[in-house]
Amino acid sequence: MSLRHALLGLLAERPASGYDLMKRFDTSLANVWPATQSQLYTELGKLTREGLIAVAAKGPRGRKEYDITAEGRAELRRWLVETRPHREVRSEALLRVFFLGQIPGDEARAYLEYLAGTAGGQYDALVELEGAIPWDDDDLSLYGRMALEYGKRFSEMRRDWADWASRQLR
Amino acid sequence: MSLRHALLGLLAERPASGYDLMKRFDTSLANVWPATQSQLYTELGKLTREGLIAVAAKGPRGRKEYDITAEGRAELRRWLVETRPHREVRSEALLRVFFLGQIPGDEARAYLEYLAGTAGGQYDALVELEGAIPWDDDDLSLYGRMALEYGKRFSEMRRDWADWASRQLR
């Protein structure tokens, strides 16, 4: 149940509407915790009923600006300090590797080369993103840079691994 | 919907009962695509009704030994050759990093050190596993080694990243 904590985390920085939050999920958080629009509005409703967030202001077109409550902040800190992330294991890409013996070697190699290509593309995109962001010295930049560095190392590792693996088939 | 393809992949190697398959999910596949017992039996029922697998033999205690059908093999190959894995993004561990500004620096550092510790432990466990497996020259060993190498590189990368990140906070 991390979606609620992602919402609390974003609202802890500044108040926002569902629409605002959606955009942030589609951009900065898209690479860590994607969420759909319907899921988001449903969760905002639940959080409001539970008193972790509240409607702070109303705007045009039925816009509701949410803000985090004291209980919401407490829950966010509790999550960060007292709980530990679940191991995330599922990898469809890797599951396929287990069964590559079912297809001819050249098709298996094509698959691994495809993986190398997508990982390489992701790495390039992150390097470009890094250059485009106006980094400064606040916490958001500090931890945002850490997350970006993780993404870079991860895509680099997958690219190198897939290159290595496809070479094993030659 | 990869569980069905995981089952097809395992049954393509050799016939097995639900109980047999469960053990293989709990050991070799646990790190790539975990599945629960109930999910597994439900999916075996569906696959049988759809004609992708069939009960080949019955044993004591109501044991049903399943085997893959020609249609099942075709579906497995179609999945491997014609479809591409979905990008897998969700990372609760990384989501937390985005919000570490909400807690004091020393608690944030403790979190990153915790991540380094678990990743390091995983790396060690995989190295040990690698030494314990009697590798030979068949496809299963070839692709199994690839998957293991991925796991090693992945945990290594996470350990090094978390070490680097925690050092950023000093």
Place this chain on the structure above:
DNA sequence: GGGGCCATGTAATCGGTTACATGATTGA
């Protein structure tokens, strides 16, 4: 006036988890 964006919600479905429920066989 109208296109694009802002803005909110509901319903159906699906894959996955947890809990429940039962019983046969084997070997010490």
Place this chain on the structure above:
DNA sequence: TCAATCATGTAACCGATTACATGGCCCC
């Protein structure tokens, strides 16, 4: 005989995805 293991299934619930549905506001 009795514990461990083999063996199968169902039900309730939850989070996530897809599709549906509606309408107001702003600027050109």
